[in-house]
Amino acid sequence: MASPNGSLVTQLVREIRGRIAARELAPGTKLASIRAQAAARRVSKTTVVEAYDRLAAEGIIESRRGAGFYVAGHPPPFTLAEAGPRLDREVDPLWVSRQSLEMPEDALKPGCGWLPPSWLPEAALRRALRTVARGSAGALIDYGSPPGLAKLREHLARRLNGFGVPTAPRQILLTDSGTQAVDLLCRFMLEPGDAVLVDDPCYFNFRALLRAHRARVVSVPYTPTGPDIAAFAQVLEKHKPRLYITNCGVHNPTGAYLSPVTAHRVLKLAEQHGVTIIEDDIFADFEAEPSARLAAFDGLERVVQIGSFSKTVSASLRCGYIAAKTDWIEGLTNLKIACTFSSGQLSAELLLAVLQDGSSRRHVETLRARLADAMSQANTRLRGVGLVPWVMPRAGMYLWCELPEGLDAADIARHALEENIVLAPGNVFSPAQTAGRFLRFNVAQCANLRIFEFLQRAVR
Amino acid sequence: MASPNGSLVTQLVREIRGRIAARELAPGTKLASIRAQAAARRVSKTTVVEAYDRLAAEGIIESRRGAGFYVAGHPPPFTLAEAGPRLDREVDPLWVSRQSLEMPEDALKPGCGWLPPSWLPEAALRRALRTVARGSAGALIDYGSPPGLAKLREHLARRLNGFGVPTAPRQILLTDSGTQAVDLLCRFMLEPGDAVLVDDPCYFNFRALLRAHRARVVSVPYTPTGPDIAAFAQVLEKHKPRLYITNCGVHNPTGAYLSPVTAHRVLKLAEQHGVTIIEDDIFADFEAEPSARLAAFDGLERVVQIGSFSKTVSASLRCGYIAAKTDWIEGLTNLKIACTFSSGQLSAELLLAVLQDGSSRRHVETLRARLADAMSQANTRLRGVGLVPWVMPRAGMYLWCELPEGLDAADIARHALEENIVLAPGNVFSPAQTAGRFLRFNVAQCANLRIFEFLQRAVR
Structure with a gap:
């Protein structure tokens, strides 16, 4: 058969779609057969087939085996009052x-x-898409390895080493987002009712996430050099939190950052009280000279670092990571498979292409x-x-x-x-x-x- | 028996977990009997039962019928550069x-x-990547709306209507995967310790996921026409499960499918006992003539449908969905923001392009x-x-x-x-x-x- 004529296909698709929308063709109506339609319009049968296929792919018509094409039966109620922004919503962490x-x-x-x-980096993202479009079928189709794309984990390990955090690729687990990285860690470490320490103020979504985990949130005031150490010591004593979740680098929302002295004291207290620390490094690229990172002082023993590139590359391309001590990665990987099965290999390939782009x-x-x-x-x-x-x-x-x-x-x-x-x-x-x-x-x-x-x- | 003391339970759970992690209790070791443990610690037997149950739900210990509880056979800490395939791994749900x-x-x-x-559909995926590479910057960069790309939700609504499930776009929430869809629903509906009913046999990852939720898994034998209805009724009576999770269409792993009569009886029993049903429609495209869908009988009242296109389009491109009654979507959306922030707009755009491709x-x-x-x-x-x-x-x-x-x-x-x-x-x-x-x-x-x-x- 001849290959279909693109513009004729589009014209036919548009016309039939219009007639269905206008109810000239009611739900359940049989469309003209391919042969009849082609003859009536003096186009090739392949043009009609292509047009019908497109309409079927849109769900507007359906093919019934051996009986031809029909206008789809149940048009959904398109009152589509989408859940828009609401003025009356409670001013809560969400x-x-x-x-x-x-x-x-x-x-x-x-x-x-x-x-x-x-x-x-819009241009780099477009380049990355074109590169992946030409790349291996596996990257487009397969689940990928449980810990995530090896080359991206190698890239991230090098990056973390650059920030003074000694990290091997097998200490890195890719996730679908930075938020999901914190979520997996909470699942890995928390029992319902456990206390978790955060800064006051802190990134609001830590609060929303901990609520979902039924954790008891306790907090310490944040000062211009990090958490208030006296309050930190008191809270550890009193509430015995299992985790402390904080930012590293630029603190959200205050814009302050941790001083090396405070970092030392936080780690000493965490050690005394057996507290694990999750450090969210999502703003890493904003600092020309990196400020103190707990993970660098500690060497990923008691500190787990998480991050993503939603702020500096793209939020549409979902990809985050966990960097933790080696013997935690196995359990976290199992948990990731159980809860999301796999992180997206395609996102990982695209992110890697952008990070390795010359313009980066x-x-x-x-x-x-x-x-x-x-x-x-x-x-x-x-x-x-x-x-x-x-x-x-x-x-x-x-x-x-x-x-x-x-x-x-x-x-x-x-x-x-x-x-x-x-x-x-x-x-x-x-x-x-x-x-x-x-x-x-x-x-x-x-x-x-x-x-x-x-x-x-x-x-x- | 007295109800268990929550904090004593947690303390006991943590202590045993710690001793197992520290290898004081080696894999295969028998734990003290419930009576002995309770006497030694001066706690009630219910407290010990609850603690052992939680550890068993996590897979750290296992109960052997009539013989007590044993430390599960854990894989050894790996020394390889990468966690490659391992011959000695326990044959468990993962x-x-x-x-x-x-x-x-x-x-x-x-x-x-x-x-x-x-x-x-490799060629269609490559076309989709090139189309998105030329498309709007927003699709490449932004977070996208909380429920997910509107056009894809409209497409999925039409698709579900085609399967006889009356669905409006605002009843659909996009997720990063089918597994994540089930995970969000479990978070939305389960308390730790709740019973959840699955088929025996069932998709193994339902078991892994429910373990992560600390749910109590109960099961009914699957017959060539669906779950064994007499057993189903008994389990509902005895265990009062909150949820029933199953496939629709082709059943995994048996390849059987639900008969309309069984569908009717399952729904009637679920209604009597206030059970919500999650129906996983991941194999929808495999059937030329769709078999009975619980969601079609029920109209998304008591049944929630989830699905993804990992099996028929691409597993690399992560995108799943939840279809549920409208008033659940708001809460599920909040939970999605808290736990993963956003589903990938890029994946949604790519999936939509493939589904609407003429070759679909x-x-x-x-x-x-x-x-x-x-x-x-x-x-x-x-x-x-x-x-x-x-x-x-x-x-x-x-x-x-x-x-x-x-x-x-x-x-x-x-x-x-x-x-x-x-x-x-x-x-x-x-x-x-x-x-x-x-x-x-x-x-x-x-x-x-x-x-x-x-x-x-x-x-x-």
């Missing part, structure tokens, strides 16, 4: 994620936790420079409307700002939503609910002056 | 997955659960025809070496075969591994360990005659 993810594209999102797409180092350097500029500009503008950063971060994308007395960040965030602006109110980050007067700003999402006009009104 | 995933490419894998790459219907039809041929050929060859299928499936890729009396499938599987052949021994599928004389064969992986030569020797 608030920022859901509002940020669900607001329309034209919304302003100074509260969200990611960079604008134009800041990310320049991308990271450009990102740092842009963030520094945006940080300086946002700082000026926020101060201009009376919001003062708690510390001036030396890197990263967050400014943790205090509101003038008498104001409530959750109230302001609710009002902002009505004006299509997503803010991140302090208490979603605060297990002890001590941050009611704070807001976290993502400086990369603060270019639009409407944000500051709103804040000026809100603060008055 | 055995088939790990051996299949870890054996070298030239190994024969009649025990594995997937099709050879050459059977999958032909691919599925070709697959069915190839499977039917392979099924017939494997059946002849297996019978030739004395292995008889339990039923002759009308579709799918599995043949569930019985060995002659006196043979042990796990022994044969261990020997096969030495000859670079991965088999699937029956008891990994059997919660009640009643399938020691069965093997599951994937007919699409049975082309090589070396498999049958080995079996002939093994059976003699």
Whole structure:
């Protein structure tokens, strides 16, 4: 048979789709046979076959064996009132994620936790897709090995060694995301009811995740050099937490970072009390000079490091990792198979291609420079409307700002939503609910002056 | 008996786990009897029972009928550079997955659960990658909406309607895999210690997953027309399971399928006892004429359907779904954000492109025809070496075969591994360990005659 004519196929697909949508062809109606359709339109039979196949693939028509093609029987109720952003949602640990993810594209999102797409390595991602499109069938189709793509684990091991964390590839397990890495570790180590220590404030999703694990969340105040050590010692004594979960490098949401002295003391106390530490290194690439990493001091004995590239490469391409001592990887791998079966080999291949792309180092350097500029500009503008950063971060994308007395960040965030602006109110980050007067700003999402006009009104 | 004391239970669990990890209690060691343990620690017997049950649910200890509890035979800590396939691994629910995933490419894998790459739509996948490489930056970079790509959910809704399951797009939540879909649902519905009902035999990873959830697994024998209804009624009465997890369409591993009458009775009993049913529809495309789906009878009230395209499109491209009643989707979405943050938008875009590719219907039809041929050929060859299928499936890729009396499938599987052949021994599928004389064969992986030569020797 002749090969189908692409534009004729598209034309036919469009026409039939239109007639079905207009109910000219009702559900259950038989379509003209391929031969009759081809004759009526003076096109080849292959053109009709291709058009019918496409419509069938869309589920709009269906083929019944030996009987031809029919308009699909049960069109779904397309009232599609999608679960849109909601103004009445409780301001809980999931608030920022859901509002940020669900607001329309034209919304302003100074509260969200990611960079604008134009800041990310789009060209390298497109190259990676084309490379993989030409690559081995296995990468496109197979499950891949349980711990994940060996070449990516080798790459990550080298990277961790670069940060002073001695890591062999077999100490690395790939996961579908950084969040999933923390999740697997919690499953591996926690019993329901166990106490887990986090910073106050901390990344809100640690709170949501620990809630899902039925853990008892306890917290210590975060200071500009790391957790408050006296409080840390007290909490370990009193609550006997099994785990401490924190960021390394730039702290979320404060933008502070751990000093080497605090790192030493945290590790000493953790050792005394048999606490395991999960260190989330998701912001690693934001720092030109890496700050103290607990995993580097400790050498992956008591500290497990997790990370992903959602912030600096792509959030669409899901891939995270766990770096831990060797004898934990076997159990974690079994748990990963049981709970998700496999991490995506395709994502791993794509991520590796981007990380190994020639543009990779320049991308990271450009990102740092842009963030520094945006940080300086946002700082000026926020101060201009009376919001003062708690510390001036030396890197990263967050400014943790205090509101003038008498104001409530959750109230302001609710009002902002009505004006299509997503803010991140302090208490979603605060297990002890001590941050009611704070807001976290993502400086990369603060270019639009409407944000500051709103804040000026809100603060008055 | 008194109810167990939670903190004493946890303390005991942790202590025993620690002693096992430290090798004070070696694999195979008998634990103190419940009475002796309770007396020694001055705790109630229920506390000890609860602690032992939890350790058994984790697979760290095992109960031997009438003989007490023993430390499970743990694999030794590995010294290899990579965790390669291992001959000495315990034949447990993870055995088939790990051996299949870890054996070298030239190994024969009649025990594995997937099709050879050459059977999958490689060309359509490559086209999809090139299309996405040219597409919007958002698809490459952004997190995407919490429930997942709207167009894919619309496509899946139409597909489910085609199977008679009335589904709106907002009843669908995308996940990273079918396994993750079951995992999220277990988190959504189970408390540790809850009973969950599965078929005997069932997909082995249901067992591994439920162990991770600390669920109590109970089972009913599967018959050629579905679960044994008398046993089903008894188990519901006795164990009050919260969930029943099963396949729809072709049953894994038996290749049988649910009759409409059994479907009706299962649903009636589930209704009487307030049991929710998770129906895994991963093999949907294998059947030319869909068999009874519980979700179609029930209309997604008491039945939740999950699925993925790992078997018919690609296992590398991770994307699964949950179809459930609307008011569950909100809570499941929150849980998904907490535990993995987001499903991959890129995977969803790629999957949609493949499903809507003009070649999609032909691919599925070709697959069915190839499977039917392979099924017939494997059946002849297996019978030739004395292995008889339990039923002759009308579709799918599995043949569930019985060995002659006196043979042990796990022994044969261990020997096969030495000859670079991965088999699937029956008891990994059997919660009640009643399938020691069965093997599951994937007919699409049975082309090589070396498999049958080995079996002939093994059976003699």
